[in-house]
Amino acid sequence: LMQLFRPLDMLGWVYRSIRQGLIDMEAMFDLTDTPAEVVDVASAPALTVGDGHVRFEEVAFGYEPERIILKGVTLDVPAGTSMAVVGPSGAGKSTLARLLYRFYDPTAGRITIDGQDIAKVQQSSLRSAIGIVPQDTVLFNDTIGYNIGYGREGAGQPEIEGAARGAAIDTFIAALPQGYESMVGERGLKLSGGEKQRVAIARTLLKDPPILILDEATSALDSRTEEAIQSTLNAAARGRTTIIIAHRLSTIVGADQIVVLDAGRVAERGTHAELLAKGGLYAELWARQAAERELEEVVEG
Ligand code: ATP
DSSP, X not given: OHHHHHHHHHHHHHHHHHHHHHHHHHHHTTTOSSOOOOOOOTTOOOOOOSSOOEEEEEEEEOSBTTBOSEEEEEEEEOTTOEXXXXXXXXXXXXXXXXXXXXXXXXXXXXXXXXXXXXXGSOHHHHHHHEEEEOSXXXXXXXXXXXXXXXXXXXXXXXXXXXXXXXXXXXXXXXXXXXXXXXXBSTTSBOOOHHHHHHHHHHHHHXXXXXXXXXXXXXXXXXXXXXXXXXXXHHHHHTTSEEXXXXXXXXXXXXXXXXXXXXXXXXXXXXXXXXXXHHTSHHHHHHHHHHHHHHHHHHXXX
């Protein structure tokens, strides 16, 4: 009878491993809805990242052929600078991030990193060069230490603690009865949106990628938490090429360039001051959000 069970046991293990793998994928690649099959070309070389210059050249894309979402988008993000993408809901902001991470390939145009077409390099090398802080971080049902250490295989406790400090979540962890060994996730401690985001920032600090994608949460955090998170995000972005998918304009005032996407096209680009002076779509969005902020402040007291 045991002989019958052993293969079953083995099958169970394989099943669990695959399932965990899928969960890990979902957790890390939280930007996805249903990732399409993107395959490496035969003997694709690894991406050689210099300082992380990102370019979108006339990129067109639709999830379905009959509905084009991006209609020839050209972007240039010089190494080590930040670009914020703003615009109405559904404009295609998150889609840009999904293309850069290569969940999908553009239907026309190309995306390059340091001059190399990302569709022609090994996906694993591309993905190890990019860190993502997603809108909603999925936590594993494991310890908080594991959840941070996940950012880099083989990371030791001192590195995990360093990343936690960088993400300003170290004092929170130190105050837990079991510290880094505390269980989180569905069966453990429930973390707030802000705390989860800090775990994601800590993971990314451990990964230490040259390129960073920040997908800002749509759900508003209270303004004090928001400010605190913002300063840790700014610290994480320093020295990296950073693309911020922004919903609140107040968080991206200092970006090196701001791109306003509207219905899949670049409608405006410039710095905050330039765009305000222009009096176009950005200035309109800014005025609307400023009015909303004032209202929130009255409500929050
Ligand atoms: P928001 O500010 O609301 O997050 P966004 O500008 O980031 O919006 P995207 O998420 O890029 O917008 O979506 C652009 C369009 O693509 C939307 O109309 C959306 O419905 C569509 N879309 C997004 N993901 C998919 C998908 N997996 N399959 C089909 N259509 C999709």
